[in-house]
Amino acid sequence: MASIVSAPKTLDVAAIREDFPILRQRVHGKPLVYLDNAATTQKPRAVLDALQRYYAEENANVHRGVHSLSGRATDAYDAAREDMRRFLNAADAKEIVFVRGTTEGINLVAETWGRVNVRAGDEIVLTEMEHHSNIVPWQILCEATGATLRVVPITDAGELRLDQFERLLTDRTRLVALAHVSNVLGTINPVADVVRIAKARGITVLVDGAQAVAHMPVDVRALGCDFYVFSGHKVFGPTGVGILYGRRALLEAMPVYQAGGGMIGRVSWERTTYADLPYKYEAGTPNIAGVIGLAAALDYVTGIGLDRIAAYEHDLCAYATAALTAVPGLRLTGTAREKASVLSLVLGDIHPHDIGTILDRDGIAIRAGHHCCQPLMARLGVPATARASLAFYNTREEIDALAASLERAREVFE
Amino acid sequence: MSAELEDLYQEVILDHNRRPRNFRALEAGQKAEGFNPLCGDRITVYLTVDNGVINDVAFQGSGCAISKASASLMTESVKGKTVAEAQALFERFQQMITAPSDAPVDNLGKLMVLAGVRQFPVRVKCASLAWHTLRAAVEASGEVVSTE
Numbered sequence A: 001m002a003s004i005v006s007a008p009k010t011l012d013v014a015a016i017r018e019d020f021p022i023l024r025q026r027v028h029g030k031p032l033v034y035l036d037n038a039a040t041t042q043k044p045r046a047v048l049d050a051l052q053r054y055y056a057e058e059n060a061n062v063h064r065g066v067h068s069l070s071g072r073a074t075d076a077y078d079a080a081r082e083d084m085r086r087f088l089n090a091a092d093a094k095e096i097v098f099v100r101g102t103t104e105g106i107n108l109v110a111e112t113w114g115r116v117n118v119r120a121g122d123e124i125v126l127t128e129m130e131h132h133s134n135i136v137p138w139q140i141l142c143e144a145t146g147a148t149l150r151v152v153p154i155t156d157a158g159e160l161r162l163d164q165f166e167r168l169l170t171d172r173t174r175l176v177a178l179a180h181v182s183n184v185l186g187t188i189n190p191v192a193d194v195v196r197i198a199k200a201r202g203i204t205v206l207v208d209g210a211q212a213v214a215h216m217p218v219d220v221r222a223l224g225c226d227f228y229v230f231s232g233h234k235v236f237g238p239t240g241v242g243i244l245y246g247r248r249a250l251l252e253a254m255p256v257y258q259a260g261g262g263m264i265g266r267v268s269w270e271r272t273t274y275a276d277l278p279y280k281y282e283a284g285t286p287n288i289a290g291v292i293g294l295a296a297a298l299d300y301v302t303g304i305g306l307d308r309i310a311a312y313e314h315d316l317c318a319y320a321t322a323a324l325t326a327v328p329g330l331r332l333t334g335t336a337r338e339k340a341s342v343l344s345l346v347l348g349d350i351h352p353h354d355i356g357t358i359l360d361r362d363g364i365a366i367r368a369g370h371h372c373c374q375p376l377m378a379r380l381g382v383p384a385t386a387r388a389s390l391a392f393y394n395t396r397e398e399i400d401a402l403a404a405s406l407e408r409a410r411e412v413f414e
Numbered sequence B: 001m002s003a004e005l006e007d008l009y010q011e012v013i014l015d016h017n018r019r020p021r022n023f024r025a026l027e028a029g030q031k032a033e034g035f036n037p038l039c040g041d042r043i044t045v046y047l048t049v050d051n052g053v054i055n056d057v058a059f060q061g062s063g064c065a066i067s068k069a070s071a072s073l074m075t076e077s078v079k080g081k082t083v084a085e086a087q088a089l090f091e092r093f094q095q096m097i098t099a100p101s102d103a104p105v106d107n108l109g110k111l112m113v114l115a116g117v118r119q120f121p122v123r124v125k126c127a128s129l130a131w132h133t134l135r136a137a138v139e140a141s142g143e144v145v146s147t148e
Helices: A013-018 A045-058 A068-088 A102-111 A113-117 A136-145 A162-168 A191-199 A248-253 A288-304 A306-325 A352-361 A374-380 A396-413 B003-008 B011-018 B065-078 B083-098 B109-119 B121-139
Strands: A096-099 A123-127 A148-152 A173-179 A204-208 A227-231 A242-246 A264-267 A272-274 A330-333 A342-347 A367-369 A385-389 B030-036 B041-050 B053-062
Touching: A045 A068, A045 A288, A068 A096, A068 A242, A068 A288, A096 A102, A102 A113, A102 A136, A102 A204, A102 A227, A102 A242, A113 A136, A113 A173, A123 A136, A123 A162, A136 A148, A148 A162, A162 A191, A173 A191, A191 A204, A242 A248, A288 A306, A306 A330, A306 A342, A306 A396, A342 A396, A352 A367, A352 A385, A352 A396, A352 B003, A352 B065, A352 B121, A396 B011, B003 B109, B011 B065, B011 B109, B030 B121, B041 B065, B041 B121, B053 B065, B053 B083, B053 B121, B065 B083, B065 B109, B065 B121, B083 B109, B083 B121, B109 B121
Parallel strands: A123 A148, A123 A173, A173 A204, A204 A227
Antiparallel strands: A096 A242, A227 A242, A264 A272, A330 A342, A342 A385, A367 A385, B030 B041, B041 B053
């Protein structure tokens, strides 16, 4: 009789931790408990090896030389773009533009698409939970063009008010830009619904995927968005490299971003033409090592399976939610039903920085502060929060250590 | 709790955090705002100066225990001092909180409870924010002081 063998639901986390050399160290004599994954993730051996191998064996500039090394570097670089296409399920590798990170990706869209599509009186719709990097570029665009920002409110649990969102859309709305996952609240926004509503009115949608890509499978065609941006270092890759996905028709129509080598067709004193996609937006020598390192990171996570990662983290987040809410005086900010593994907390009237310092002495790394979301902090009515953000290499034992350390912090300040 | 943490969060500091002294606004005199953009701590320092002497000094704002306690202790230690004396005290205080942790501590009276900060380099800015803001208030430059 045939039987269906399903993939095991749980991950072999002990084996996974062996892939991350940094996790073996001790901090202040205690095993490192790294819970600052929303700020940046740690790098598996596969990424470190790819970077080392590139610099030791393949280093050369791309698309420039006739020599063998340049050919190998170019092959690796171009192959990486195809890896990124597959990772996001984009239709065409030409829709993948390499940038420095999410921030540059959003700035690129604001400065190119924005400058030709947004005019005085137009409106750009953001949400209350956006990171500064998905606020300030649009503010600058509004100042330059005379457009205005409209902000979708959230509920006290940290969920997007979809009803309010629909009401904010007008025939002057040109763009909706929103986070896929909130870096403070952990909320997973209903991006497919947002896109459907916006598209029905012909509005362009940009999704900030910085906090999503390490935690769930992302399919840009299923989401239906026009732009999707993320940073490599948030998904176990190197810093200084990220992806801007854009629908081909939009990328082709947009004006160029930075100018220089690599982005040109033909240059003369009289007239310069520009390269085709995706090189049109990639002036100068790119972060070749970073791109190759990021491809290794994406291979690594897809090898484990983002569905399995999401299931494991969902379970760990539920465990952490129970463990933390058991700490007297602790309140979680961000309790959305659809939530990634981010736990922002307020503990009595103890300032998050003091919590951060006390936890650090127990070897526990969390983030304390406004998390580059000052408007959201104002909405929540707190100056700052302490934030534990999980990855698939974290364990229940680490959550127990976090809860115990928070108890000690409470005792110090009692 | 580790010895370093006990040094940092001494009872005196916790007390000044819970019940900050001179935590109010002054109607008259000079003031300046201080801001730590990294963590969002904000403070306003008020003072009245008469013949080069700091007659009254107070503060308001929000921040961590270290920044609040440091501001509170600062107001107590500069009240009645000349501007030049307060300036000199700031320099000695700054030296104390940035010295290597095994260096002997200068006798700075009450302010010595903050010597534990030097074992926590990332918290030095918390302890010095109030002092930078005091200096700006003395100069009454009207500029917002930033630790970055």
